[in-house]
Structure formats: C-alpha cells, structure tokens
Amino acid sequence: MPAEILIPKFIHIFDEKLSDAKIYAGGFAINSNPDFFLSFCEAIFIGYFDALDEDAYKEIAMAIKDKTCPPYFSSSIDNTFYKKSNSKNIPSTAIIHKESIFKESFVIEMNRGCPFNCRFCEIPSVTNKVIYHPASDIIDIIEKKSAGIKRVVLIGTALATHPEFDSIIKTLHQKNYEISFSSLRADMLKEETISLIAKSNAHNITVSPEAGSVKIKKYINKNITTETLVNATDIAINNNIKRIKLCYIIGIPTETDDDILAIVDEVGAIIKNAKKNAKIRKWMPIINMSVNPYITKPLSANFQEQFIDKNTYEKKSKLLKKHILNMGGIQIKFLSYYEALSEVLLSKLKKEHGQLLINKDLYNLSYKKLCKLLINVLDIENTFNI
Numbered sequence: 449m450p451a452e453i454l455i456p457k458f459i460h461i462f463d464e465k466l467s468d469a470k471i472y473a474g475g476f477a478i479n480s481n482p483d484f485f486l487s488f489c490e491a492i493f494i495g496y497f498d499a500l501d502e503d504a505y506k507e508i509a510m511a512i513k514d515k516t517c518p519p520y521f522s523s524s525i526d527n528t529f530y531k532k533s534n535s536k537n538i539p540s541t542a543i544i545h546k547e548s549i550f551k552e553s554f555v556i557e558m559n560r561g562c563p564f565n566c567r568f569c570e571i572p573s574v575t576n577k578v579i580y581h582p583a584s585d586i587i588d589i590i591e592k593k594s595a596g597i598k599r600v601v602l603i604g605t606a607l608a609t610h611p612e613f614d615s616i617i618k619t620l621h622q623k624n625y626e627i628s629f630s631s632l633r634a635d636m637l638k639e640e641t642i643s644l645i646a647k648s649n650a651h652n653i654t655v656s657p658e659a660g661s662v663k664i665k666k667y668i669n670k671n672i673t674t675e676t677l678v679n680a681t682d683i684a685i686n687n688n689i690k691r692i693k694l695c696y697i698i699g700i701p702t703e704t705d706d707d708i709l710a711i712v713d714e715v716g717a718i719i720k721n722a723k724k725n726a727k728i729r730k731w732m733p734i735i736n737m738s739v740n741p742y743i744t745k746p747l748s749a750n751f752q753e754q755f756i757d758k759n760t761y762e763k764k765s766k767l768l769k770k771h772i773l774n775m776g777g778i779q780i781k782f783l784s785y786y787e788a789l790s791e792v793l794l795s796k797l798k799k800e801h802g803q804l805l806i807n808k809d810l811y812n813l814s815y816k817k818l819c820k821l822l823i824n825v826l827d828i829e830n831t832f833n834i
C-alpha cells in the first residue's frame with residue numbers, strides 16, 4: 449500500500465493515541481513530502497538516518513534535547529552524518545503477524561536508490577545515490593536476527609542490479625531459507641539468476657513492464673522490450689515457476705487505443721510462449737495482471753502531467769479487460785480509480801494542510817469521499833470527472 453494512502457491512518461493514530469507525544473520522522477515516505485509531515489512533527493530527518501552509528505544518534509539526541517535540532521535535519525551525502533553510516537544497521541525486521549502481507553517472514557532491505565530513472569517514479573530523486581548493502585552483512589543479520597523464521601523477503605529497488613544478488617540467493621538457499629522478492633526488472637534477469645530464484649522455493653515472480661508499445665515504453669523511460677520479457681518469463685517457466693505477475697500502467701500521456709492493444713499483444717506473446725511446451729510440462733503457468741493508472745507525484749519527472757479522468761480510465765480499462773479476457777488464461781485486476789487519485793492528491797498536501805486533516809476523521813472515509821475532501825482542501829480544479 450503506498451505511503452500516501454497510509455497517511456490518514458498515521459494521522460488518526462497520532463491524533464488518537466499520541467496526542468501529547470513529540471514526533472520526529474524520517475524515511476523514504478517522509479522525504480518525498482517533508483513539508484506536509486512537518487505540520488505535525490517536531491523535525492523531519494532527511495536522508496539515511498536509520499543507518500547511522502551510535503555516536504551519530506547521540507549527537508542527534510543531544511541536538512533535540514538542546515532544542516538546536518533544525519526542522520529539516522539532513523543526513524545528505526555531503527553531511528558528516530552520512531559518512532558515519534554503518535551497513536550493520538541495515539533495516540530488517542521479523543514480521544510474524546498473521547494479517548501482515550509478509551506474515552511469518554524476515555524482511556530485510558538489500559539496497560536504496562535506483563540506477564534507473566523511470567518517469568513515474570520518485571525513488572531516483574528522493575534517494576540520489578544508490579547504495580547496495582554488502583552480501584556478508586545481509587547474511588549475517590538474517591542469521592543473527594531471524595529467530596528461526598525460514599522465509600526471507602528481500603526488499604529494495606531493482607533488486608537484481610545488486611552486484612552480489614546471485615551470491616545472496618545462493619547462500620540463503622544453501623542455508624535452507626525460502627526467499628521472496630519485491631518486483632524484479634525483467635531486463636536484469638539472467639538465466640542463472642532465474643534458476644537460483646526457482647531453487648530458492650520461489651513459486652512466483654513479479655515483473656513490471658508497465659507499457660506495451662515501443663512509444664510508451666520510451667516515454668516512461670522504462671524500455672524493457674517484449675522480447676526480453678518473453679525470454680525472462682520463458683526461463684522462469686522452464687525453471688518451474690508457476691505463477692507470473694505482470695504489472696502495467698494505463699493513462700499515460702499521448703497513449704492511444706493502439707498503445708493499450710500493444711499491452712494485449714505483449715501479454716499474448718507471453719501466453720503463446722507459455723503454451724508451447726505446456727503438454728510436455730503438464731501444467732500452464734498462472735498469469736496475473738495488475739493494472740494501475742499513471743500516478744503523478746511531486747518528485748517524479750511526471751509531476752506536471754495531468755492525472756487521468758475517471759471516464760477515460762474506465763474506458764481504457766474496459767478495452768484492455770475485454771481483449772485480455774478474450775485470450776483466456778489470465779487474471780486481471782485494476783487498481784480502483786479513487787484509490788489511485790487519493791494517492792495523487794495526498795502527495796500534494798503541504799504544511800498548512802496538516803492540522804486541518806488531523807481534525808477530520810479520514811481513517812474511516814471511503815476513497816471516493818477522501819478524494820472529494822482533498823480536492824476541496826487543496827482548492828484545485830476538479831478535472832477528474834468525479
């Protein structure tokens with residue numbers, strides 16, 4: 449769930465449970481819109497504060513105590529705090545709650561920042577330097593902290609760009625861990641990597657081509673060709689990976705019906721290939737498609753672009769759904785229009801909106817009602833047709 453959607457939940461908890469507490473906040477979500485969070489936080493930590501060593505934490509605590517902590521407290525790469533960062537402090541946690549998406553798993557971060565620059569993504573601007581945590585530290589932390597949990601979830605951006613990706617999977621496999629991943633870039637998956645993923649008990653793989661046509665792939669700066677995608681999914685199927693999830697985006701500027709139909713062609717090429725040896729294999733992979741509208745965020749390159757209106761999103765979704773379902777063998781799921789629009793609108797909030805939102809019971813509102821409220825609060829034109 450995107451951070452913007454969780455904001456009303458955070459606000460609710462702050463308001464109900466922690467009204468007397470002083471809040472200091474940091475992390476990726478905070479860094480993408482620090483102004484807004486400053487409306488109910490004492491200070492915002494910009495940068496990689498969770499990787500600091502003990503001395504640096506003491507200095508921060510002292511600054512807070514002496515009230516010399518500035519509202520925006522930066523740990524940017526030019527700042528001395530960054531130089532003290534220590535990969536032994538890699539964020540990791542054992543999550544065992546049965547309702548968690550990562551239930552009974554040990555979740556650990558592999559990297560920060562991203563070497564790519566997709567037009568719709570904020571990560572390259574929020575974290576302007578790519579950091580890969582060393583394999584030895586990742587393995588060490590898993591062994592010391594996973595407390596008997598045998599399922600490890602590796603998180604990060606474009607995970608397969610980690611220079612020690614294969615070695616991490618190989619080691620975890622040898623140590624009998626089951627491994628899951630966040631989404632992987634199909635163009636970074638070598639045959640050996642996919643075979644290691646399959647051996648590690650991963651029964652599914654998620655790849656995010658985002659667009660079908662060459663024109664739109666180029667526009668969003670995520671140019672993973674159909675051939676690369678078919679090849680990666682083919683290797684996955686040959687390695688016994690039975691479920692493939694494909695993520696696409698619609699509602700991208702300049703997109704026409706032909707660009708939507710190019711998604712159908714691309715998925716069709718994957719299905720055709722998957723059917724090729726299905727009789728010999730005696731199984732067909734399950735293909736799931738997840739489709740989102742093109743979301744615009746303050747720090748991504750697409751910020752000035754118009755978010756799609758509701759009627760157009762529904763029209764495009766209908767066209768895509770009809771052709772995909774006609775092919776058979778694919779499950780397709782669309783993100784709700786109002787949920788996506790909430791994400792866009794919440795990301796626009798500024799410092800002056802914080803207190804107003806704390807007084808509203810956003811936690812219980814439907815996405816539709818939340819969107820209407822936010823359009824009023826932000827005082828923007830309702831071009832969304834809602």
Ligand code: SF4
Nearest residue numbers: 562564565566569605
């Ligand atoms: S979408 Fe993924 S690959 Fe593209 S910039 Fe963002 S994190 Fe990197």
